[in-house]
Amino acid sequence: MTITPAAAPALPDDQIVELMVEVPPGQVIKYDLAALASAFQITDPGRIAVETDGSRHALVTIYPSNPLAVMPPPSDEDMLMDKYGRIVVGRYHNGRPARRRLFDPRTGSAVRALTFGTTGAGKSRTVQYILACEKRNGIVSWYGDLKGGQSAPEARGQVDWLATSQEEVILMLRAAVAVAQERQARYAALGRNAFVIGNPDPLVSVRIDEANRLLEKGAPYREEGTYLVKELGRTGRSVGVGEELDAQASHLEELGGSDTLRAMLKEGEVTLLRWSSSMMRQLVADGLLPAGTQLVPIPKSLKPRVLRSQFAEGADDDDDVCDTQGSAYLLSGPHPTSMMRHFRIGSILPMPGLDPEILALYGPGDPERLEATSVDGAGEAYAARGTDAMTALCEAVRDEQQKQAAKTQATKGGRSAQLVADRILVVLADSEDAMTPDEITLLVNADGGDTVKVGSVRNKLGMLADSGDVVRAGRGLYEITR
Ligand SMILES: Nc1ncnc2c1ncn2[C@@H]1O[C@H](COP(=O)(O)OP(=O)(O)OP(=O)(O)O)[C@@H](O)[C@H]1O
Ligand SMILES: [Mg+2]
Known part of the structure; x- marks a missing residue:
């Protein structure tokens, strides 16, 4: 789509302009946001919204001012699941409610969700809102925060389980898989193949x-x-155990590899907050977004860049505020290319302690707890959550991991040492003459294996000479024992 300045109509003041544009059959619509803004002489890109259908059509909306600049807090109704298991998380640019699913009552499926965003994009506020909604809807929340509980401090006491270390998160995931397996056996005995909230168990x-x-x-x-994330994704869906990952990954490899996530991305609730361009490219490359999909980028700041002469006065008052936090695309919703913004959750400015507005979102009372029937299945870590006993359990996980790591290291080290020695012996056995460590290194490195340094070859030669496999044939010369 090309709109030249001459072709662009003058914009009426204080009115919303909506343009439905299309390219001829056989083409896929593409656009250049900067060129579009320039054509309409718009300096604030937040005034333009472009949605595409991934094919020939685009809907361009131009607002008198950024419609997502100020977001209201959520209302009580927004936080309650509708009959489709959805809550309202914010608004699209056109003011329509943006919804996200907490459960799918039509298929009896728990939800798998992914929320991506670069640092400060608003992931943790979104998490707090969803946790508060879960509490209000009687869902059992298990929340692991790998920033040691700093991401959502108000969540403490408002969720059934708050895990704040790598070890505790592992224990939590193991318990979740155990609960899913326990429910699976129990439901199989009942002849059930889908989940019904509260009958008899709560959603987790x-x-x-x-x-x-x-x-x-x-x-x-x-x-x-x-492994646990994958396993939970597989077994949890039909037994009412959902899972969500919130991450600032720029690549799926950073999340355990793309295989783990492909299924989650394909079927799950995917929220893309401010993203990195490489993440976007990968979502498209992996076929997770249709090839033609183009999303208007979410910049950190919407403040127009103003060129200032070095002779202008008062030119140094620029700041670096981020004013787009919470803006996102709900990729699995009905309008994946329509920019939305999450409700304002708590204070925008940092608070010295817990934020009363966020605490109020959780509402009064205790959070929903895991059903008594599954408590045994959840194991000792569930029983120890929030108590001092958790420290010992976490230490046990750490010890186990360290032992395992040491073992892997030892086998790896042993194997590579073995390998280098073997490779030296092969080289020496092939040679009629005695050789220097430099010559041996050259030949060892020519065998197609990992590159080795002359120092380590020298080391190994010493060991091999001591064990009698190699003999010193003069100063700095080695040959195989024949
Ligand atoms: N929905 C929102 N309502 C109000 N403020 C928000 C919202 N989302 C984000 N913010 C503001 O942006 C800041 C960063 O948000 P948040 O901590 O959720 O980001 P994050 O993506 O989790 O960042 P990090 O990667 O550092 O953990 C918040 O402290 C808050 O000031
Ligand atoms: Mg965070």
Whole structure:
């Protein structure tokens, strides 16, 4: 779509302009937001919303001012699930309610959800809102925060289980898988293949904030964490145990690899807060977003960039405020390319302590608890949550992990040492003449295996000479024992 300045109509003041545009059959609509804004002489990109159908059509809406600049807090009705299991999480740019599913009553399925966003995009506020909604709807919330409980401090005491360390999150995930398995056996005996809320059990929702810290490469519990997330995704759906990951990943690899998440992304509730362009490319490359999909980027700030002459006065008052927090795309909703913004959750400015407005969202009373029948299945970690006994259980997980890591390291180290020694022996056995460590290193590195340094070859040669496999044939020369 190309709109030239000459072709762009003058915009009427204080009115919303809506343009339905299309490209000829055989083409897919693409647009350049900056060019579009320039054509209409608009400096605030927040005034333009573009939605595409991934094919020939686009709906361009131009507002007199950014319609998402100020968001109201949610109302009590917004927080209650409708008959489709949805709550209202905010508004689309056109003022329509933006909904997200907490449960699918039509299929009896618990929800799997993913929320992505770069740092400060509003992930944790979204999490708090959903946790508060879960409490109000009688859903059992298990919440793991890998920022040590700092992400959503008001959640303490408002959820059934708050886990604040890697180890506790692992224990929580193990317990969740155990509950799902226990329910599976119990429901199978009842002849049930779908979940009905409250009959007899409550819906359970397991959520991990900062999930990238658990699942990224090099994280201590990556392997088990990935396995448990996958397993819970598989068994939990039909027995009322949902799961959500909130992460600032720029790549699916950072979340245990794309396989783990592909199914969740395809079927789950996906919220994309301010994202990185590489994440976007990958969602498209992985087929998780249709190829033609283009989303208007969510910038950190909507303040128009103003060019200022070096001779202008008072030009140094720029700040770096982020004023788009909570803006997002609900990719699994009915309007995936329509920008929305989450309700204002609590104070925008930092609070010295707990935020009373957020506490009020949770409402009075205790949170819903896991059904008594599943408590045994959930195991000792569930019983120990929120008590001192949790420390010992977490230490046991850490010890177990460290032992495992040491074992892996030892086998790996042993194997590579073995390998280098073996490779040296092969090289020496092939040679008629004695060789220097430099020559041996060159030949070892030519065998297609991992590159080794001359220092480590020298080391191994010393060991091999001591064990009698190799003999020193003069100064700095080695040959195989024949
Ligand atoms: N819906 C919202 N309503 C009000 N303020 C919000 C909202 N979302 C975000 N904010 C503001 O943005 C700040 C950052 O939000 P939040 O902590 O949720 O981001 P995050 O994505 O979890 O960041 P991090 O990656 O650092 O954990 C909040 O402290 C708050 O000031
Ligand atoms: Mg956060």
